[in-house]
Amino acid sequence: MPNHDLSHDREGVTFFGTLSAAVTHDMKNFLAIINENAGLLGDLAARARNGHFPMDPQKAALISEKIRKQVNRADEMIKQFNRFSHSMDHAQETVDMEEMVHLVAGLAERIIRHHEVFLTVTPAPVPCRIQGHRFDLLHLIFRAFEITCEILDKTPEDTQKQVTVSFGSDPLVPEICFMCDTGTASGWDTLFDDPKDRALLDRVNMHMKKAATGSGFCLCKTCKTQ
Amino acid sequence: MSEKVLLVDDEKDFLDIMSERMQARGMTVKTADSADKALAMLENESFDAIVMDFKMPGMDGIQALKNIKNQKPELQIILLTGYATVEKTVEAMKIGATDLLEKPADLEALAARIKQAKAEKMLLVEKQTEEKIKDILQRFGG
Numbered sequence: 001m002p003n004h005d006l007s008h009d010r011e012g013v014t015f016f017g018t019l020s021a022a023v024t025h026d027m028k029n030f031l032a033i034i035n036e037n038a039g040l041l042g043d044l045a046a047r048a049r050n051g052h053f054p055m056d057p058q059k060a061a062l063i064s065e066k067i068r069k070q071v072n073r074a075d076e077m078i079k080q081f082n083r084f085s086h087s088m089d090h091a092q093e094t095v096d097m098e099e100m101v102h103l104v105a106g107l108a109e110r111i112i113r114h115h116e117v118f119l120t121v122t123p124a125p126v127p128c129r130i131q132g133h134r135f136d137l138l139h140l141i142f143r144a145f146e147i148t149c150e151i152l153d154k155t156p157e158d159t160q161k162q163v164t165v166s167f168g169s170d171p172l173v174p175e176i177c178f179m180c181d182t183g184t185a186s187g188w189d190t191l192f193d194d195p196k197d198r199a200l201l202d203r204v205n206m207h208m209k210k211a212a213t214g215s216g217f218c219l220c221k222t223c224k225t226q
Numbered sequence: 227m228s229e230k231v232l233l234v235d236d237e238k239d240f241l242d243i244m245s246e247r248m249q250a251r252g253m254t255v256k257t258a259d260s261a262d263k264a265l266a267m268l269e270n271e272s273f274d275a276i277v278m279d280f281k282m283p284g285m286d287g288i289q290a291l292k293n294i295k296n297q298k299p300e301l302q303i304i305l306l307t308g309y310a311t312v313e314k315t316v317e318a319m320k321i322g323a324t325d326l327l328e329k330p331a332d333l334e335a336l337a338a339r340i341k342q343a344k345a346e347k348m349l350l351v352e353k354q355t356e357e358k359i360k361d362i363l364q365r366f367g368g
Binding site: 021024031032033034035036039040043066069114115116 | 237243250282284309330333
């Protein structure tokens with residue numbers, strides 16, 4: 001097998017591992033909250049059994065609701081993770097990029113939150129569809145988030161780190177833009193410069209163009225690289 | 227006397243439920259949703275132990291641990307984490323963590339660990355006081 005294929009595989013596995021670690025960490029948190037709520041129900045039942053306090057039905061209902069909330073969070077995350085895992089099933093297909101951005105944003109929420117970045121995804125004015133390999137496109141979106149977060153890490157601590165993802169208005173020219181709303185961050189001059197990132201862009205046959213304002217970039221099929 | 231604990235985690239639901247259950251066991255519990263907030267609270271208040279998530283937004287767990295230990299060397303820090311790797315555990319212990327527990331943790335085991343941590347902290351404080359007295363006696367007693 002040629003070397004570039006091996007490195008492609010390695011990058012893909014690293015990406016899969018990073019998202020898996022974030023998801024399983026979230027799952028552990030959901031389980032911890034469910035565990036504590038179940039424990040609290042046990043505490044209340046024990047106190048009621050000892051005749052100290054009668055079981056308050058409203059309190060029990062509240063705890064039950066809290067458990068349901070965590071189960072729903074966990075269920076949503078598992079569904080997203082399952083969709084992500086199946087992204088490797090097909091070689092080439094038409095992929096809805098808005099859906100993919102939401103999927104990566106959901107799965108990488110913990111990672112993005114760790115950078116203290118607030119993310120807004122604006123609805124696409126027209127469908128943003130790209131022909132490509134779903135897994136590679138998800139990987140590209142994730143790299144776009146990672147690169148944006150790494151740049152914003154260098155901003156002063158008290159700066160609000162707000163990133164908006166938007167989509168182009170021409171369905172024939174699909175475009176996804178990652179813009180930093182503060183407009184003060186530096187470091188946007190060397191984007192997707194790493195050979196691995198350039199290889200990823202080549203694989204999905206996409207380009208990166210820097211935003212005119214200087215605080216962001218767009219990924220597109222037909223734009224010229226700047 | 228009850229144990230005074232600072233609980234630090236970025237999951238608000240977890241903070242609420244844990245503090246409720248710990249208080250029901252006679253502990254005095256204050257909460258913070260970030261390491262930065264915890265450090266700010268430590269400037270004005272004294273605690274027997276900190277129970278802290280290892281991975282939170284902003285300051286990472288290792289840095290938070292170092293900063294807390296710099297600020298209050300006698301303070302006992304119990305780390306709670308989703309996954310405790312051997313490397314992370316060793317690194318945390320080297321910096322001065324009292325223990326590292328995995329989520330979901332058994333509250334009775336955590337409560338026992340907090341009690342033990344308080345006793346360890348008191349021993350450390352006693353030792354520090356003894357050393358201070360020895361130092362004063364040496365300086366003024368010839």
